[in-house]
Amino acid sequence: MPYKTAELELKFSAPADFAAGALTSQAGIEEIAELPAINLSAVYYDTDDLRLARAGVTLRYRTGDDNGDAWTLKLPTPDTRELRDEVVINEASGSSLPDEARRLTTAFARGAELHRVARLRTRRRRWSLRESGGRELAELVDDRVSVLDGRRVTQRFHELEVEARSSDLDELRRIEGALSRMGFAPSSQSPKVFRALGPRAADRSDIPEPTTGSPRSPVADAASAAMSSAIRRLILHDPHARLHDAEGVHQMRVSARRLRGYLRTFAPLIQAEWANGINEELRRLARALGTARDLDVMIKRLREVALNGIAPITPMLHLIEGRRAAARRALDAVLESDQYVVLLGRLIERPATALSVEAAEPCRLALPRLVSETWRPLVEAVEELNEKPSDDGYHKVRIHAKRARYIAEVAAPWLGRPVGRDADRFARYAEEVQNILGERQDSVVMRQALLEEAAKRPQDGLFNLAAGRLIERQDQSIAACDKQFREVWRAMNRKKIRAWLNR
Numbered sequence: 165m166p167y168k169t170a171e172l173e174l175k176f177s178a179p180a181d182f183a184a185g186a187l188t189s190q191a192g193i194e195e196i197a198e199l200p201a202i203n204l205s206a207v208y209y210d211t212d213d214l215r216l217a218r219a220g221v222t223l224r225y226r227t228g229d230d231n232g233d234a235w236t237l238k239l240p241t242p243d244t245r246e247l248r249d250e251v252v253i254n255e256a257s258g259s260s261l262p263d264e265a266r267r268l269t270t271a272f273a274r275g276a277e278l279h280r281v282a283r284l285r286t287r288r289r290r291w292s293l294r295e296s297g298g299r300e301l302a303e304l305v306d307d308r309v310s311v312l313d314g315r316r317v318t319q320r321f322h323e324l325e326v327e328a329r330s331s332d333l334d335e336l337r338r339i340e341g342a343l344s345r346m347g348f349a350p351s352s353q354s355p356k357v358f359r360a361l362g363p364r365a366a367d368r369s370d371i372p373e374p375t376t377g378s379p380r381s382p383v384a385d386a387a388s389a390a391m392s393s394a395i396r397r398l399i400l401h402d403p404h405a406r407l408h409d410a411e412g413v414h415q416m417r418v419s420a421r422r423l424r425g426y427l428r429t430f431a432p433l434i435q436a437e438w439a440n441g442i443n444e445e446l447r448r449l450a451r452a453l454g455t456a457r458d459l460d461v462m463i464k465r466l467r468e469v470a471l472n473g474i475a476p477i478t479p480m481l482h483l484i485e486g487r488r489a490a491a492r493r494a495l496d497a498v499l500e501s502d503q504y505v506v507l508l509g510r511l512i513e514r515p516a517t518a519l520s521v522e523a524a525e526p527c528r529l530a531l532p533r534l535v536s537e538t539w540r541p542l543v544e545a546v547e548e549l550n551e552k553p554s555d556d557g558y559h560k561v562r563i564h565a566k567r568a569r570y571i572a573e574v575a576a577p578w579l580g581r582p583v584g585r586d587a588d589r590f591a592r593y594a595e596e597v598q599n600i601l602g603e604r605q606d607s608v609v610m611r612q613a614l615l616e617e618a619a620k621r622p623q624d625g626l627f628n629l630a631a632g633r634l635i636e637r638q639d640q641s642i643a644a645c646d647k648q649f650r651e652v653w654r655a656m657n658r659k660k661i662r663a664w665l666n667r
Contacts, residue, residue, distance in 0.1 A: 166237075166251050166252060166253045166254065166264055166268070166407060167251070167252055167254075168249055168250065168251050168252075168404075168407060168409065169249075169250050169252070170247060170248075170249060170250070171238065171247070171248045171249070171250045171327065172247050172327065172328040172330075172333065172336055173248075173325050173326060173327040173328065173336075174325070174326050174336060174339075174340050174350065174353070175323055175324065175325050175350070175351045175352065175353055176323075176324040176325075176326075176343055176348040176349060176350055176351055177322075177323075177324070177348065177349045177350075177351045182306060182324065184196055184198070184291040184304055184306075187293070187304075187339075187342055187343075193293050193294065193295065193301065193339075193342075194294060194295050194296040195292075195293075195294040195295075195298070196291050196292070196293055196294070196304075197291065197292045197294065198289075198290070198291050198292075199290040199291065199292055199303075200290075201287065201288060201289050201290065202228055202229065202230065202288050202290070203228050203285070203286070203287055203288070204226055204227070204228040204229060204284075204285070204286040204288055205226065205227050205228055205283070205284070205285050205286075206224045206225065206226040206227075206283070206284045206285075206286070206357075207224060207225050207226075207258065207280055207282070207283050208222060208223065208224045208280070208281055208282040208283070208284070208357045208360075209223045209224070209225075209261060209265070209278045209279060209280060209281065210223070210278065210279075210281040210361075211273055211276035211277065211278060211279075212276065212277075212279075213276070214281070214361060214364050214365055214367070215272050215273055215274070215276060215369075215370060216269060216272050216273065216278075217281075217357070217358060217361055217364075217365040218364075218365065218366075218367050218368065218369040218370070219240070219272050219369045219370075219371050219399075220239075220240035220369075221237070221238065221239055221240065221269065221272050222236075222237070222238045222355045222357055223235070223236075223237050223238075223265055223269060223278070224236055224357070225258035227258070233258065234252050234253070234254075235252070235253040235258070235262055235265055236250060236251070236252055236253070237250070237251040237253065237265060237268055237269065237403070238250050238251075238355065239251065239400070239403055239404075240400065241400075242396070242397055242400050247333075249404070251268060251403065251407065253265055253268075261278055265278075266278065267406060267500070268403045268406055268407070269403070270402065270406075270499070270500075270505065271398075271399045271402035271403070271508055272371075272399070274505055274508050274509055274512070275505055275509075281357075281361060282311065282357050282360040282361055283311075283312045283313075284309055284310070284311055284312070284356060284357060284360060285309070285310045285312060286307050286308065286309050286310075286356075287307070287308040288305050288306070288307050288308075289305065289306040290303060290304070290305050290306075291303070291304040291305075292304075293326075293339065300329045301328070301329060301330075301335050301339070302326050302327055302328045302329055302335065302336065302339055303326075303327050303329070304324070304325070304326050304339075305324070305325045305326075305327070306322075306324055307322070307323045307324070307325065307356070308320070308322055309321050309322070309323060309356055309359075311359075311360040319359070319360060321356075321359060323351065323356065324343075324348065326339050326340070326343070354366070370512050371395070371396050371399055371512065372388075372391075372392035372395055372396060372512070373392060373396065374389040374390070374392045374393040374396070375388070375389050375392070376389070376577055376578075377389075377527065377578055378527070378578070378580060379526060379527050379528035379578065379579055379580045379583075380526050380527070380528065381526065381527050381578060382523060382524045382525065382526065382527070383433065383523050383524075383525050383526070383527050383530035383531060383534075384433065384519040384523030384524065385527070385578075386527050386530075386531060386574055386575070386578045387426065387430040387433055387434075387519060387523060387574075388519060389574075390422075390426050390430075390574040391423065391426050391430075391518075394419050394422040394423045394426065395419075395423065395511045395512070397415065397416075397418075397419040398416055398419035398420060398423065398511075399508070401415040401416040401419060402416060402499070404416070405453065405495065405499065406496070406499055408456075408492050410457070410460040410464075413453055413456050413457050413460065413495070414457050414460075416453055417450055417453035417454055417457050420446050420449050420450040420453060421450055421566070422570055423446055423511075424443060424446045424447065424450065425566070425567050425570045425571070426570070426571075426574070427439060427442065427443050427446075428443075428567070429534055429537075429538070429567070429570075429571050430519075430523075430534075433519050433520055433523035434518055434519060434520065435518050435519065435520050438510070438513065438518035439518065442507065442510060442511070445503060445504070445506075445507040446507070448498060448503075449498055449504065449507070452491075452494055452495040452497075452498040453495060455491045455494065455495075456488065456491040456492055456494075456495050458606075458609060459484060459487055459488035459491050460488065461606050462484050462606075462609065462610055462613065463481065463484055463485060463488060465606075465610060466480060466481040466484060467481060469634060469637075474630045474633060474634065475630075476626040476627050476629065476630040477627070477630045477631065477634065479621075479627060480613075480614070480617050480627070480631070483617065484613070527575070527578040527579060528579060528580075528583070531571075531574070531575035531578060531579060531587075532575065532579075532583070532587075532664060532665050532666075533665075534571055534575070535568065535571050535572050535575055535587070535590070535665055536665040536666070538564065538567045538568040538571055539568055539662060539665060541564050541567075542561065542564035542565055542567075542568050542594075543657070545557070545560045545561045545564045546561055546653060546657075548560075549561055555605075555608045558601055558604055558605070558608075558646075558649070559601070559605055559608075561597070561601060561649075562597070562598055562601035562602060562604075562605065565594045565597040565598045565601065566594070566598045568590075568591075568594045569591050569594035569595050569598055572587050572588075572590045572591035572594060573588075573591045575587045576588040576591060583664050586661075586663070586664035587664060589661065590656075590661055590662065590664070590665075593652065593655065593656035593661060594656070596652050596656075597649065597652055597653060597656065600645050600648045600649050600652060601645065601649060603641070603645055604641070604642055604645035604646070604649070607638040607641040607642050607645070608638070608642065610634070610638050611635055611638035611639070611642075614631045614634055614635050614638070615631075615635065617631065618631040618632075618635075
């Protein structure tokens with residue numbers, strides 16, 4: 165089974181007379197211990213048109229490392245350029261590409277064949293940078309890299325890297341500052357293989373990137389940027405969902421839901437021939453992700469109570485874990501399906517080309533109106549809830565709050581000041597409503613599952629006692645969420661919060 169870690173590093177151009185010992189006084193590092201030098205050999209895989217590299221992804225088989233020979237997939241994170249996720253695939257042989265590597269790169273390759281594109285040989289000197297007490301802060305490496313074509317060296321370069329031993333960006337910045345004061349120049353943060361592959365590796369990725377604009381921009385630009393952002397995040401979280409990482413599943417589900425929301429909100433502006441069938445496939449994907457995600461949440465709650473003195477609930481924990489295993493298999497089937505690869509291909513078609521000529525209205529006029537159209541159903545759902553409170557009613561309010569939040573978040577950066585600030589404040593209130601009612605819905609689902617399981621075990625006194633205690637906790641949580649919701653809704657439903665909708 166592959167395992168994932170986070171890689172936090174910075175790259176520098178290394179001078180020929182580089183001396184690691186000079187770092188001590190500059191960075192406040194108490195000890196620099198030189199480690200044995202190693203010789204690394206790495207073969208990189210990509211598609212003919214370098215789809216992985218252009219998306220910031222690398223896949224390699226490397227020999228010579230302290231931890232043994234390994235296949236490694238490195239993935240960009242959506243928000244931090246210094247941080248990449250590193251997936252190690254436990255496959256000793258480098259003679260053929262592992263199936264797991266193909267599976268984890270599906271969203272980037274999208275059916276294109278992976279093959280060898282580069283081979284690098286690296287002579288690496290290493291130093292362990294430690295603070296007082298011996299804790300390792302980072303590893304400093306001085307790499308002399310040769311790019312090979314058969315036995316012929318086609319390129320050589322020299323690179324210095326600092327790789328943090330934790331996800332503490334401040335520690336890494338402290339060492340970066342010391343290097344800068346010593347005259348080291350930050351270099352491209354791109355992986356080594358990108359230099360070997362040449363300019364093509366820096367070409368624009370097929371995966372769409374969001375753009376920004378102004379209140380005068382056509383609403384088509386805002387719609388395209390919103391869809392591009394959701395598509396990008398969906399693809400970047402695909403490998404993590406395949407690894408059954410709970411946060412990866414959650415983020416991919418959010419991306420699918422956002423996309424469906426944008427398709428609904430911008431429906432009048434979207435060309436029908438492009439959108440046809442996409443919403444249904446996104447619904448299928450979101451359903452599979454949602455089932456797995458809901459069970460992740462329930463298992464987390466059950467584990468916490470089992471570890472905190474309510475051990476008799478353990479049989480239910482095992483039952484839900486079994487359901488989650490089935491849900492993960494169902495999710496894997498969706499992600500491995502031909503329909504999903506086709507969906508990715510259609511989403512990759514630039515969203516801007518999916519928008520009709522009617523989308524030329526400026527953002528300053530169109531976006532407040534579109535948010536207003538999500539506000540009215542939300543108000544009606546709350547009024548209906550006040551007349552007839554029910555769990556389904558609260559869930560309906562949450563759905564409408566989520567829709568209002570998503571489009572308000574889209575609108576905010578396109579409306580300028582001060583309207584953009586008003587839209588952002590509105591979105592934050594909608595998010596708070598969504599989160600409170602999401603917590604409430606999790607408690608409702610947990611309560612129902614406990615009631616159903618207790619009914620199946622009428623003779624199990626210990627289990628029923630434990631279930632009763634947990635049901636009481638869910639009821640208390642639901643009551644607390646109801647109170648919070650009423651307070652937040654009163655704050656949100658003020659004229660000054662929604663005045664910008666009437667522009």
